[in-house]
Amino acid sequence: MKPNQAPAIQLGIRVASPLAIVVGVYLLFAGHNFPGGGFAAGLVFGAVAILRTIAGLQRPRGTTALIACGVLMVTVVSFLPILWGDPLLDQRVVTFDLPLLGTIKTGTALVFDIGVSIIVVGLVAAIINGLSASQPTQGAGQPTQGAPQ
Amino acid sequence: MLWLLFGAHLVGIAAAVLAGRRSMQAGLCAAALAPAATAIWAATRLVEGGDVVSAELVWVDGLDVAISFRADAVALLMTLLVSGVGALVMGYACGYFSSDAKGGSRFGATMLGFSASMLGLVWADSIWTLFIFWEMTSVTSFLLVGHKHTDAAVRLAARRALVITATGGLVLLAGLILLAQNTGSPNLTKLAPISGTEAAVAAALVLIGAATKSAQVPFHVWLPGAMAAPTPVSAYLHSAAMVKAGILLIAVVGPAFGDVAAWKWLGICFGFASVIWGGVGALRHRDAKLILAWGTVSQLGLMFTLFSAGAPKAIFAGVALLFSHALFKAALFLVVGEVDVRTGTRDITQLGGLARSMPLAFVVALLAGASMVGLPPLLGFTAKEAAIEAVLKLSGGTQAVVGVAIIGGSVLTVAYTIRLLYGIFGPGPATSVAPQGYVRRRSWLMAAPAVTLSLAGVVGYAVIGGVNEIVVPAATELNAKAGVYELIAWPGVKTAFVISVLIVITGAVVGVLWIARGSNRIPLSLGADATDGIVDGVISKSPRLIAWIQHGSLPVYLAVMGTVAVLAAAALASDFAGGHLIWWDHPLQAMLAAAVVIAALAAAFVGSRLGAALALGSVGFGVTGLFLVHGAPDLALTQLLVETVVVVGFVLGLGHLARRFPPVTGSWRSVRIMVAAAGGLAVTAALVAAGTNPTGQPPTPDLVAEAVAEGGGKNVVNVILTDLRALDTLGEVVVLATVAIGILALARVRTRPQAQTQES
Numbered sequence: 001m002k003p004n005q006a007p008a009i010q011l012g013i014r015v016a017s018p019l020a021i022v023v024g025v026y027l028l029f030a031g032h033n034f035p036g037g038g039f040a041a042g043l044v045f046g047a048v049a050i051l052r053t054i055a056g057l058q059r060p061r062g063t064t065a066l067i068a069c070g071v072l073m074v075t076v077v078s079f080l081p082i083l084w085g086d087p088l089l090d091q092r093v094v095t096f097d098l099p100l101l102g103t104i105k106t107g108t109a110l111v112f113d114i115g116v117s118i119i120v121v122g123l124v125a126a127i128i129n130g131l132s133a134s135q136p137t138q139g140a141g142q143p144t145q146g147a148p149q
Numbered sequence: 150m151l152w153l154l155f156g157a158h159l160v161g162i163a164a165a166v167l168a169g170r171r172s173m174q175a176g177l178c179a180a181a182l183a184p185a186a187t188a189i190w191a192a193t194r195l196v197e198g199g200d201v202v203s204a205e206l207v208w209v210d211g212l213d214v215a216i217s218f219r220a221d222a223v224a225l226l227m228t229l230l231v232s233g234v235g236a237l238v239m240g241y242a243c244g245y246f247s248s249d250a251k252g253g254s255r256f257g258a259t260m261l262g263f264s265a266s267m268l269g270l271v272w273a274d275s276i277w278t279l280f281i282f283w284e285m286t287s288v289t290s291f292l293l294v295g296h297k298h299t300d301a302a303v304r305l306a307a308r309r310a311l312v313i314t315a316t317g318g319l320v321l322l323a324g325l326i327l328l329a330q331n332t333g334s335p336n337l338t339k340l341a342p343i344s345g346t347e348a349a350v351a352a353a354l355v356l357i358g359a360a361t362k363s364a365q366v367p368f369h370v371w372l373p374g375a376m377a378a379p380t381p382v383s384a385y386l387h388s389a390a391m392v393k394a395g396i397l398l399i400a401v402v403g404p405a406f407g408d409v410a411a412w413k414w415l416g417i418c419f420g421f422a423s424v425i426w427g428g429v430g431a432l433r434h435r436d437a438k439l440i441l442a443w444g445t446v447s448q449l450g451l452m453f454t455l456f457s458a459g460a461p462k463a464i465f466a467g468v469a470l471l472f473s474h475a476l477f478k479a480a481l482f483l484v485v486g487e488v489d490v491r492t493g494t495r496d497i498t499q500l501g502g503l504a505r506s507m508p509l510a511f512v513v514a515l516l517a518g519a520s521m522v523g524l525p526p527l528l529g530f531t532a533k534e535a536a537i538e539a540v541l542k543l544s545g546g547t548q549a550v551v552g553v554a555i556i557g558g559s560v561l562t563v564a565y566t567i568r569l570l571y572g573i574f575g576p577g578p579a580t581s582v583a584p585q586g587y588v589r590r591r592s593w594l595m596a597a598p599a600v601t602l603s604l605a606g607v608v609g610y611a612v613i614g615g616v617n618e619i620v621v622p623a624a625t626e627l628n629a630k631a632g633v634y635e636l637i638a639w640p641g642v643k644t645a646f647v648i649s650v651l652i653v654i655t656g657a658v659v660g661v662l663w664i665a666r667g668s669n670r671i672p673l674s675l676g677a678d679a680t681d682g683i684v685d686g687v688i689s690k691s692p693r694l695i696a697w698i699q700h701g702s703l704p705v706y707l708a709v710m711g712t713v714a715v716l717a718a719a720a721l722a723s724d725f726a727g728g729h730l731i732w733w734d735h736p737l738q739a740m741l742a743a744a745v746v747i748a749a750l751a752a753a754f755v756g757s758r759l760g761a762a763l764a765l766g767s768v769g770f771g772v773t774g775l776f777l778v779h780g781a782p783d784l785a786l787t788q789l790l791v792e793t794v795v796v797v798g799f800v801l802g803l804g805h806l807a808r809r810f811p812p813v814t815g816s817w818r819s820v821r822i823m824v825a826a827a828g829g830l831a832v833t834a835a836l837v838a839a840g841t842n843p844t845g846q847p848p849t850p851d852l853v854a855e856a857v858a859e860g861g862g863k864n865v866v867n868v869i870l871t872d873l874r875a876l877d878t879l880g881e882v883v884v885l886a887t888v889a890i891g892i893l894a895l896a897r898v899r900t901r902p903q904a905q906t907q908e909s
Contacts, residue, residue, distance in 0.1 A: 027786075032862035035783040037870060043790035050797045063893060071886045078879050088208065089875040093861045107861060109871035112878075116871075119882045119889070124794060126889035130896040131802045 501577020563656020
């Protein structure tokens with residue numbers, strides 16, 4: 001569709017994007033103990049990507065690399081335990097102290113979750129690209145993509 | 150140790166890719182190291198003896214899914230053949246290819262990849278391991294046969310080999326699953342004898358799988374075509390390694406089918422047909438490589454017959470034949486390859502007189518040929534004697550059929566061997582194809598492996614005790630009673646020996662008569678043409694079928710999916726139990742449910758697309774509220790976000806479509822309404838049925854305890870997703886990634902034609 005370039009919408013989305021990213025990151029890290037998780041975080045990031053596309057601010061790029069990166073993270077974390085003789089997808093929990101933040105407890109599940117969120121973002125980005133592939137993209141994205149009728 | 154050797158192969162593949170960029174020769178040298186080391190290891194193990202080496206990498210513990218290796222006597226014998234012949238052939242290939250040959254990385258790496266797959270197959274101790282490596286040999290052999298991929302005939306031959314062996318692999322998988330279920334263990338060394346109908350079916354399936362791999366009639370049609378491969382590939386895959394996989398398989402699983410009559414007779418039928426038809430084919434062809442290929446079909450049929458017969462002595466003779474065949478057939482292939490690159494032809498009617506110009510090759514071919522025929526003082530003689538002795542030990546119908554196979558096959562072998570050697574080395578117009586005499590100079594790299602392999606036949610005969618140390622333990626491993634036999638260098642004038650002499654005389658007469666008849670008509674390849682016809686037919690007819698199944702209309706797809714879902718839910722529709730249904734836990738639920746219903750009706754009736762999308766979003770947000778009231782914040786959060794993304798995505802996507810839905814009228818409208826209504830009713834009925842039939846206590850307390858103890862997290866849903874049930878999540882995200890890649894590909898398909906029209 002033709003990007004909506006109304007200044008108010010553009011400004012609103014421009015301001016809201018960083019906040020939404022922060023919310024997404026929070027969901028990603030909070031997921032282990034509170035509502036959230038990789039899937040939810042990925043959806044937040046994906047929603048940001050769609051809104052920015054609609055407003056004509058930005059088009060997602062490097063979608064393939066994003067998906068590949070996510071799949072790689074998830075697969076490596078899943079299969080690594082086998083090398084140490086543990087079962088597939090076994091979790092390692094790490095606890096360490098950081099200045100200011102105090103004791104941090106994290107594990108390989110977090111890497112897995114990050115991979116999940118990256119794949120979800122990649123899927124949303126692929127949908128955006130797929131929907132706008134046959135349309136002219138005025139003012140945003142690559143002008144070579146698509147052909148005006 | 151097994152891991153080390155296997156790992157060395159994997160490292161070697163990488164090394165071959167890198168070194169192969171410099172030249173074909175460098176790639177092959179890098180590839181030959183790991184097989185050479187493995188062969189030396191196997192040889193020392195065989196000489197020194199000692200405990201059986203095994204290694205296991207468990208993947209799924211409860212399901213017995215593991216990669217398990219075990220190098221027992223049989224495996225060591227096969228390792229010696231696979232790696233020893235492999236290393237020699239790779240050395241030979243250095244001389245076979247010209248120094249400016251292209252594709253060194255590919256060839257060296259694929260050869261070694263095949264070698265590694267073959268080792269995995271030979272070492273496999275579980276049915277699953279065996280199957281995985283079985284298929285890997287099919288794939289690597291496809292790549293090797295199709296090495297000269299610019300030639301359409303080569304591509305066709307490679308495709309034929311892949312189609313037949315891979316289809317056979319699937320049949321084998323079905324048979325192995327049945328076998329594992331009936332014996333109760335996927336472990337190859339713990340297969341208990343089975344019987345009954347399922348056992349007979351499993352026997353037939355496993356035999357068909359083995360027959361496709363070992364080129365047994367009527368599945369042999371891929372092997373002559375596979376001669377389109379470079380000769381080193383034929384010498385390796387089609388004499389020593391891959392075609393032996395089927396033989397090894399029936400030898401190893403044979404004990405489990407000992408009580409199944411179908412196993413024995415079907416196997417003997419395959420073997421019998423192959424022995425005779427392969428021998429006839431070898432007599433009819435003119436291309437030296439094709440003669441050897443058809444001869445291989447015949448010889449493999451001999452082993453198939455012996456192992457299927459299942460008597461201890463027959464198994465012993467089969468192992469001896471397996472060992473000696475690999476040596477002499479590989480040597481013959483290597484000689485033919487040398488003749489090919491040095492004269493430019495393999496046609497025995499054009500060749501001749503090479504005994505004088507290629508004396509070393511002549512001696513090698515003579516030794517290997519004599520071993521194949523079964524003349525003393527060569528290893529082939531002792532193996533053939535053992536086979537005839539085995540026939541004498543059998544009784545009844547088995548003896549008659551196996552006897553005809555072995556005697557008839559041996560007569561044919563003598564005849565085609567004489568014809569082959571006479572055609573290449575006998576008197577005739579010397580090397581008329583190459584005007585200057587030679588296409589290529591002699592290379593010691595090609596001579597040395599062939600000499601080694603043919604001398605192995607002589608040395609094996611001289612130190613027959615040493616060969617017995619290899620063959621007897623392997624036979625004992627397959628059948629405990631086979632250990633009492635051994636190969637005998639000179640049995641004296643006994644029945645078997647007399648039969649042997651008669652075979653050689655008859656075969657020689659047949660061979661001489663056949664040469665004198667001088668029929669040089671090339672037989673038609675009906676079987677291969679039929680196979681290609683089937684594959685081409687499927688490819689050319691399938692678009693019409695696909696156009697019919699994949700209609701392309703989204704409403705039709707939805708209607709089909711909805712109908713199937715209704716049918717699936719209909720089974721539950723009557724499964725109500727009263728007393729558990731309540732209207733609501735909280736009045737808020739009733740209000741939210743009313744909102745959901747109103748939004749759903751609006752989505753169905755509103756005429757504008759954007760309106761319908763927003764109504765659909767309202768349904769989702771209403772459900773979010775229901776989740777929240779029910780106490781599932783994580784689920785509600787996810788639902789909320791999914792709905793948000795979907796609604797925003799609709800806004801993005803609707804720009805492509807008209808503002809309003811197109812009108813739907815007539816019977817199509819009725820069908821849609823009916824499917825939708827039935828879908829709603831069925832889902833409601835299924836939910837009510839599920840809600841009124843509680844089974845036991847909810848698993849929540851257990852899950853909470855497990856989440857905190859094992860996952861270390863307080864969000865049970867998230868711990869389930871990332872730890873307790875992470876395998877499901879892994880599968881789901883892989884699906885998501887696949888969908889994303891599919892969308893990207895579709896988008897690319899849509900843009901490309903437009904881009905082209907723009908350019909033109």
